[in-house]
Amino acid sequence: MSSLIEKFQSLEAEREKSWSPDALRVNREQRQRLVAELGDRRRVQVGDAIGQATLIDAADGPVALDRLHAEGPLVLIFFRFAGCPACNIALPHYDRELAPGVHARGARLVAVSPQVPDRLVEIRERHGLSFAVASDPGNALAARLGVTYEYDEASRAAAIAAGRPISDVTGTGTWELPMPSVLVVDREGIVRFADISPDWMDRTEAGPILATLDALATGDRKVA
Template sequence: MSDTSKESLHKLLTDLHAHRIATYDPKALQINIDQRQLLVNTADVTRYPKVGDVLSSFSLHEVNDGAISLDQLVADGPAVLIFFRFAGCPACNIALPYYQRNLAPELQKLGATLIAVSPQVSDRLIDIKVRHNFDFKVASDIDNALARKLGILYSYSQAARDASIASGKTIGEVVGTGTWELPMPTVLVIDQERAVRFIDVSPDWLVRTEADVILNAVRQIGAHEQPAVAH
């Protein structure tokens, strides 16, 4: 096992926050902290899918390949969906390369499809895939349709909206949706029967799912589906 497999996403994101403490304007930093804490305090877990729930059909728009359906995603094995905010999100630019190093190669061996999902419009979203040379799929969830169905959307607080407006470009303009809504970072593992086998929603976007947790969830699918061995 390579040294990179021991990498901690928690440590990488903790280091990002430490850098912000050292370099950010205190008022801007507090708005960021308060928004994340508000999301933690108000998260409604009853809206999320439960393990065992069978998902209805949906379609995403892969930035290179166009429309891709749920049935296509699980045609050859489980699908792992990682919802992230947008291509310019600093935490996303740490988390997704981490998954490229520590998750994508092992998922490929397990026959699972990895797809990173954001509401950002495709012609802007492609930037993060090209910049990091991702070998997994990156797709636009047009109008936040899937994230809304999954109950993982959040809206900017008033303070965060004011800061976004003051920056000269609102988040709706950056993402291309024209709204204040973004998905909370979420990992969703779906089996070939379209059933949810694992879900982890992170209201605080500086707390995200470690690769080994996701891999264990995918391996459990294979373990449960192995035929019984006669003795």
Template structure:
């Protein structure tokens, strides 16, 4: 699909919700809505990593190329990490293709590295990269180690657990992690000094960061790097 500068991720996700309202079983829809609202109401925002925090070294497992370290992500310039839930998540299959269209080309021009990150094990996570032919990195945060460091994890509530089990699988079986934990959708920008320059955490997974503020933040970092010492 060609890039459309007026395309809105929030509108794309609102359209997904509207489709669910029209077609989804009302009980299942209520469980979905209640879980998202609970996360909005109870998220401990004081635990989220903040702009100015320095990150400790970490590693991720890219689904095609293997280990990514923090240093390797920063080799060319700033790193942009987009945390998402798992390869089969409907909202993630809207958000990541949007970032492919609206974000990845601009980041490439700026010399920034884009990586989409999920706790799902690499052999299952690779599906979303292949299906959409992403030209950015897709990596597994094994055991949610980085997401835990950033304070962005959530756990399924009881109703969501029961619904998942009624459909045949726990989320831990889907992701291969064995737990009910997933990251809240988050965009993280790290500069070459390993410092967080931008972070946006969305407890409601149908509300995610638009491309424009991400690009603006990266442009600011790159401009600073080009100033004479």
């Protein structure tokens, strides 16, 4: 089974053949800018309390965040939206390579996007995902954690020209999305692992997430 890095490299190679040079440039420059700006951003850190929030499970409706981590560790995977090509690579990969290990360790896995719930059902059903997919209304949780970004001007212009403004795609009416991020939260609501990927073509592999869950199971709270 190939790694996420290898899968994204294949996607990038395909885009080099099928996208125009201008489209590639706009996409890459936005990603590069977000990577460059990450160090100056206030964002969630290991040791922070996750706090209170309400997510909307695409299948089951509203659920309080503290309920999700009350019975065991919680793995939150923030992704962009159901039609995002990179997300359609990452989430099925996590279903195969991460979800079984998460469940075996008595933890819960939830994928989170700001997209409205009725549009999020699509990605879970398309891939037959074994974990919950939930909406973060208004990016409330992601923004509080400092993991959101907005399309830059060039990306907005390209999306509008293609007839796919992200505000319409997500149903949120905004150009704000979460940077793909993975958090592991213990049952007390403390973040024990945080990995933020401003470049959405470079995401967290399963290994470090499972290692964090193993460390929590042995009582080691010094995980990152």
